[in-house]
Amino acid sequence: MANNLIKSNSLQHPYARGGGKQFLIFVKKEWLHIWRDKRTLFILIFMPIVQILLYGFALTNEVKNAKIAIFDQSKDIATTAITNEIAASKYFNLIKNLHSYQDIEATFREGKIRMALVFPNEFRNNLLHTNQAQIQLIADASDPNTANTLTNYATSVINDYQQSINQNKPLPYTIKTQVRMLYNPELKGAYSFVPGVMALVLMLVCAMMTSISIVREKEIGTMEVILVSPLKPFRIIIAKTIPYLLVSMLNIGSILLLSVYALDVPIVGSLWLLLAESTLFTITSLSVGILISNTAKTQQTAQFTSLMSLFLPTLLFSGFMFPIENMPIPLQIISNIVPAKWYYIIVKSIMIKGLGFGAIWKETMILISMTLVLLGISIRNFKIRLS
Amino acid sequence: MKNEKVITAKNLVKRFGEFTAVDNISFDVYKGEIFGFLGANGAGKTTAMRMLCGLSIPTAGIATVAGYDVYLQNELIKKNIGYMSQKFSLYEDLTIRENIRFYAGIYGLRKERIKEKTELLLKQLHLEGEEKTLVRALPLGWKQKLAFSIAIVHDPAIVFLDEPTGGVDPITRREFWALIYEASERGITIFVTTHYMDEAEYCNRVSIMVDGRIDALDTPGNLMKNYNASSMDGVFLQLARKAIRKE
Numbered sequence: 001m002a003n004n005l006i007k008s009n010s011l012q013h014p015y016a017r018g019g020g021k022q023f024l025i026f027v028k029k030e031w032l033h034i035w036r037d038k039r040t041l042f043i044l045i046f047m048p049i050v051q052i053l054l055y056g057f058a059l060t061n062e063v064k065n066a067k068i069a070i071f072d073q074s075k076d077i078a079t080t081a082i083t084n085e086i087a088a089s090k091y092f093n094l095i096k097n098l099h100s101y102q103d104i105e106a107t108f109r110e111g112k113i114r115m116a117l118v119f120p121n122e123f124r125n126n127l128l129h130t131n132q133a134q135i136q137l138i139a140d141a142s143d144p145n146t147a148n149t150l151t152n153y154a155t156s157v158i159n160d161y162q163q164s165i166n167q168n169k170p171l172p173y174t175i176k177t178q179v180r181m182l183y184n185p186e187l188k189g190a191y192s193f194v195p196g197v198m199a200l201v202l203m204l205v206c207a208m209m210t211s212i213s214i215v216r217e218k219e220i221g222t223m224e225v226i227l228v229s230p231l232k233p234f235r236i237i238i239a240k241t242i243p244y245l246l247v248s249m250l251n252i253g254s255i256l257l258l259s260v261y262a263l264d265v266p267i268v269g270s271l272w273l274l275l276a277e278s279t280l281f282t283i284t285s286l287s288v289g290i291l292i293s294n295t296a297k298t299q300q301t302a303q304f305t306s307l308m309s310l311f312l313p314t315l316l317f318s319g320f321m322f323p324i325e326n327m328p329i330p331l332q333i334i335s336n337i338v339p340a341k342w343y344y345i346i347v348k349s350i351m352i353k354g355l356g357f358g359a360i361w362k363e364t365m366i367l368i369s370m371t372l373v374l375l376g377i378s379i380r381n382f383k384i385r386l387s
Numbered sequence: 388m389k390n391e392k393v394i395t396a397k398n399l400v401k402r403f404g405e406f407t408a409v410d411n412i413s414f415d416v417y418k419g420e421i422f423g424f425l426g427a428n429g430a431g432k433t434t435a436m437r438m439l440c441g442l443s444i445p446t447a448g449i450a451t452v453a454g455y456d457v458y459l460q461n462e463l464i465k466k467n468i469g470y471m472s473q474k475f476s477l478y479e480d481l482t483i484r485e486n487i488r489f490y491a492g493i494y495g496l497r498k499e500r501i502k503e504k505t506e507l508l509l510k511q512l513h514l515e516g517e518e519k520t521l522v523r524a525l526p527l528g529w530k531q532k533l534a535f536s537i538a539i540v541h542d543p544a545i546v547f548l549d550e551p552t553g554g555v556d557p558i559t560r561r562e563f564w565a566l567i568y569e570a571s572e573r574g575i576t577i578f579v580t581t582h583y584m585d586e587a588e589y590c591n592r593v594s595i596m597v598d599g600r601i602d603a604l605d606t607p608g609n610l611m612k613n614y615n616a617s618s619m620d621g622v623f624l625q626l627a628r629k630a631i632r633k634e
Contacts, residue, residue, distance in 0.1 A: 025492035029481070036480045221474025225538075228440045228470035228547075229493045230462060 195347035196320025210289030268354030287374035399448035410599035426596030494541035528559030
């Protein structure tokens, strides 16, 4: 009798052995969760677009149209010429002529200007008769990078002027520096932001969403029911990540389209290599998400852990905001365990420098090893929890 | 029918480190039987049930479920049992039909069979025309009944119910038990844990766990007679008072 019962049951389960069909059913269910939750879906698809536009246009470290003021005590041909040059430059926006030193301080204090140029008395006379004249550049260094950039720009405008008046006279010794900016001749900030945003978005979308969706099943109790079913735990986990893998591919596509057509950042290297490496990084991020889901008991914990342990490290240690070489040694060592760092190097190499796989195989290997280790730990933990 | 065993447990033990959650329990469950598994919180019910469902490996002892060994034939056991957890176990953001399709699907039912089953189930629960309603919109009692029907959608040999009627009003509980009787008449064995002593009286046989051991196992009628109690409540209180373990 018992045997008959079992036989009749196994007749009803012609696919029970293969499991491929069950796997697809699970993926479909997972997709329905995402589809039903329109708000999250909206965020998933538009967050990368907003981020890329934000970082690309608003959060740029290029300096354009910086407001400056000039205190010209000579008002001669030379100072006028220099003032005109400066005002014509796209970097500066001359908004005020000042009339005293007190004026300078007051204007700075009001926060109206970032830099002031001061020409002393008798500028041209000094230049012609003593061969020396001085210009004072006063910059608001509460933002040190901008202050630095502005004084550099101003100095180079002044140097140009100097050269133009020296043209007729032969100088005894001259060294001319010839500067070439490789890979990014126009020094666009987007060239480093686009790879950075890709790393950030993929990491957050994949890790946070998978960890939340796995923990959610634990919270609502469906995980137990699924674990009692014939589905293998490993397949359950993989099935849960597949829809997010697809969403991530969509995100990679939208980021690349935007960067090429809206930010004018070209893909110099192989698009396919770039896509393949991005898929690899997506899988790494998904494994991070699975690992987080192992430890988190509630959806909030999962979300919080993902944000805290991923957002800042990715931002800080991927190297796209702050150069890792400038960090203290301990932080440099820590940066090595941040997957985004390696992905950032890979994307920059392919997209901006146009390098092939030969240049990034080491970074690729590191990402693959990280993924395998993360998956290994997660699956082991998953099994321990079951026994 | 009565003498065909679908679950056997002999000297089953589960230890977590120093703590013995399930202490040497032995019992048999017969085909089509409604077997009540009682005990205070922390008595070891859930742990014992998890071992039988293949969610947890016993530390010692022998157990077979639907004729399969819990150590070696885990996968075969899983195909032949249904399970309904303490927590409500349907997806609230999916429709009734999608929930049925999902759970029937992961047990490998064919498309036509799923369709057939869906119609049958909707009719049985008087939910015709509601298949596109999100489960979220159903009252708790309906959700619970739906969850039970889905737990046996693949016609398992045994269904394990872990406190299935928690928080449900008495009328719905009665309706829920009507579904259980119906399933048992179809030959599905019911293994149910519960807190409600009136429900214990609905069972064919009841076992009562105290501190990881099974202290009593008989029909509700015999238990009441032996313990000289007028209700299962009385029986349970006499046994549970002996417990050393606290919740």
